[in-house]
Amino acid sequence: MGRYVLRRLLQLVPVFIGTTFIIYYLVWSLPGDPFAGKCGERPCPPAYIAEMTEKYNLDDPVIVQYFKYLGKLLTGDFGETYAGVEISELILNAYPITLRLALVALVFAAVIGIGAGILTGLRGKGIVDNMVLVSTLFLISLPVFVTGFLAQVYLGTEWGLIRPTVSSSAPLSELIVPGLVLGSLSMAYVARLTRTSIIENKNADYVRTAVAKGLPGNRVVGVHILRNSLIPVITFLGVELGVLMGGAIVTEGVFNIRGIGGLVFNAIVRQEGMTVTGIVTLLVIVYLIMNLLVDLLYAVLDPRIRYD
Numbered sequence: 001m002g003r004y005v006l007r008r009l010l011q012l013v014p015v016f017i018g019t020t021f022i023i024y025y026l027v028w029s030l031p032g033d034p035f036a037g038k039c040g041e042r043p044c045p046p047a048y049i050a051e052m053t054e055k056y057n058l059d060d061p062v063i064v065q066y067f068k069y070l071g072k073l074l075t076g077d078f079g080e081t082y083a084g085v086e087i088s089e090l091i092l093n094a095y096p097i098t099l100r101l102a103l104v105a106l107v108f109a110a111v112i113g114i115g116a117g118i119l120t121g122l123r124g125k126g127i128v129d130n131m132v133l134v135s136t137l138f139l140i141s142l143p144v145f146v147t148g149f150l151a152q153v154y155l156g157t158e159w160g161l162i163r164p165t166v167s168s169s170a171p172l173s174e175l176i177v178p179g180l181v182l183g184s185l186s187m188a189y190v191a192r193l194t195r196t197s198i199i200e201n202k203n204a205d206y207v208r209t210a211v212a213k214g215l216p217g218n219r220v221v222g223v224h225i226l227r228n229s230l231i232p233v234i235t236f237l238g239v240e241l242g243v244l245m246g247g248a249i250v251t252e253g254v255f256n257i258r259g260i261g262g263l264v265f266n267a268i269v270r271q272e273g274m275t276v277t278g279i280v281t282l283l284v285i286v287y288l289i290m291n292l293l294v295d296l297l298y299a300v301l302d303p304r305i306r307y308d
Contacts, residue, residue, distance in 0.1 A: 008080045008292055008295050008296070010232050023090070023280050023281065024062070027276050027277050028065060029137060034112045036295065043088070046165050049224070055080075056273075068133075073278075076088065078278040081274065083270050087274060087275050087279075090275065091259075091263075091279060091282060093260075094263045097257060098252070098257075098260040099245065100170065100175055101182060101248055101251070101259060102179075102244040102245045103179075104176060105180075105183030105186065106183060106240065107179075108179060108187055109183040109190050109237065110190065112191070113191040113194065114191075114194050114233060115279065116136075117193065118226070120133075120185070121196075121198025124199075132195070133192075136189075139187065139188040140185065144181060144250050145250045147184055148178070151177055152254060165255055165256040166178065166255045166256055166257045170257060170259075178254075178255045182248060182251040186244065190233060190236060190237065194229065194233050197229040197233065198226070200229075201224075201229045202225060204228075210224050235294050235298065238290045238293055238297070239290060242283060242286045242287035245260065245286060247285050249261030249262075260283075261300050295298055297306060
């Protein structure tokens with residue numbers, strides 16, 4: 001198991017360098033004046049441009065800029081915005097809110113999605129199965145901003161059950177409905193993935209053998225069917241946390257949540273390259289950590305994987 005973990009950790013290094021370099025290159029190699037609009041309607045004075053050029057190493061080739069940035073990043077220095085605000089401070093203020101929102105969405109996707117998938121997968125075709133298939137198709141077809149807008153209008157404005165917008169402190173109670181909206185698409189995919197995986201495993205040879213040996217029904221379901229059926233679902237959910245955090249921009253916009261999504265959107269509008277690079281790099285780290293955890297869970301659930 002130790003060699004398996006070490007191998008997975010070493011595989012993360014080139015992936016991290018490759019993805020963060022692509023992000024850095026795309027952000028800092030865009031054509032145009034990086035100081036456009038930074039000094040109001042007037043052009044920035046030469047002294048300011050010279051100071052900023054030296055500060056962000058803009059005279060160096062992009063590859064040199066990247067490795068200088070990477071060196072600072074490894075020490076926890078995400079740099080500053082053009083206004084002199086520490087990017088790490090912006091992230092520390094916004095990231096916990098987005099993380100709470102993504103975790104609420106992930107819990108909804110896992111609990112409701114897996115529950116619906118197990119129910120329909122074990123019971124087979126029927127009214128419940130048709131209802132789940134239709135409702136998941138409905139969620140998959142509906143864009144998240146439409147779901148969010150409907151929830152905001154009816155639950156917030158018309159019926160007064162929730163606040164139409166989330167307050168700046170974003171307590172957990174106010175993130176339940178936005179989390180449900182954000183996780184609705186994942187919930188539908190998890191339900192379908194779990195259902196399909198269970199149906200496939202129900203007809204597998206090893207399950208028929210277990211039944212023929214006279215094992216109790218709950219042991220056949222719990223040990224032989226669910227354990228193998230949940231491996232792809234866990235993989236999906238592990239990667240999905242990163243997707244939910246990166247994809248929270250729309251949901252945060254609808255409910256006016258001051259998280260990472262709003263920070264990235266404002267940074268893109270203001271052409272704050274350092275802020276965009278820092279936040280997206282952090283999202284890459286989240287993706288990689290979640291993938292590592294999924295790989296480890298995979299190896300625990302199926303020991304054959306660690307010997308591949």
